[in-house]
Amino acid sequence: MALDGFTLRGLSSELKQELEGGQIQKIFQLDQETLRFHIRSDGKEKILLFTGFQAFPHIRLCHSSAGTPEVPPPFCMLLRKHLEGGRITDISQVGWDRIVKITVDFKQGSKIISKILFIELTGRLTNVVLVDEEYQIFDALKRIGDTPNSKRSILPHQTYELPAPQGKCPPDDFDIARMAQALSTQEKEDPLRKIIMNRFDGIGPLTADEILYRSQLEGTLLGSQISLEDWTTLVTTISLVVKESDTPAPILYRLKEGRAWNITLFPYHSLNLAEGTSTASLSEGLEMLSEKI
Numbered sequence: 001m002a003l004d005g006f007t008l009r010g011l012s013s014e015l016k017q018e019l020e021g022g023q024i025q026k027i028f029q030l031d032q033e034t035l036r037f038h039i040r041s042d043g044k045e046k047i048l049l050f051t052g053f054q055a056f057p058h059i060r061l062c063h064s065s066a067g068t069p070e071v072p073p074p075f076c077m078l079l080r081k082h083l084e085g086g087r088i089t090d091i092s093q094v095g096w097d098r099i100v101k102i103t104v105d106f107k108q109g110s111k112i113i114s115k116i117l118f119i120e121l122t123g124r125l126t127n128v129v130l131v132d133e134e135y136q137i138f139d140a141l142k143r144i145g146d147t148p149n150s151k152r153s154i155l156p157h158q159t160y161e162l163p164a165p166q167g168k169c170p171p172d173d174f175d176i177a178r179m180a181q182a183l184s185t186q187e188k189e190d191p192l193r194k195i196i197m198n199r200f201d202g203i204g205p206l207t208a209d210e211i212l213y214r215s216q217l218e219g220t221l222l223g224s225q226i227s228l229e230d231w232t233t234l235v236t237t238i239s240l241v242v243k244e245s246d247t248p249a250p251i252l253y254r255l256k257e258g259r260a261w262n263i264t265l266f267p268y269h270s271l272n273l274a275e276g277t278s279t280a281s282l283s284e285g286l287e288m289l290s291e292k293i
Contacts, residue, residue, distance in 0.1 A: 034052070060290075
């Protein structure tokens, strides 16, 4: 499974609340795809875990501190050099994308020096990239060379660039009339479910299904078949779902019909027949989920 932008929005807010102001004390790299950050925050040690395994790339707070390799890999040594002792001053999502930006500040005399960790949870291209204030790359967990097949390169001493925008609209700010006009021209042969995911940032398949369910619209409707009234109903539902995401109530679902487990930021009415378990936080749900995948 993959976290969509909606779920990551809630997770980044959760991590911000728990870790902002905390000091990074120790960093471990458990294997080629897993990093663990020990952070002192609010008088307690908290552990931030990143895993880049393709089956389930994510970040979360966790309780386990098991596993401390005696010889840290080079990237871990670099993270220790640049981040240990620093204080986390901001954790934010980049737009509605599946990217989390963590800013870490250091005081050097009268100056404040910032370093930034970008965590890209983008499927097979999941990565962790460390940059300076000018976005010059120190290094990355996975270096990406400058080749004809690569959409961008991520190498030391180069300028970090975010993945190219896909031309989607944020689900909390869009022009209804302009978007409705395109249904009868650009997307008249596309099904509504596809249109939702292609038009709006942060909406994955599960969230698209939830929006359709609440709108009482069929995902197989073609763009040319959607009336302005249908479209207005749809975008109104999207606005309501965005508003609901501001008050997370995470649920871990066991999906039917042979599909796997998944976690949502709030109750999905379209999954009311699935087995659901409320969790105290997204991190708790993600930790439970990681044990099932």
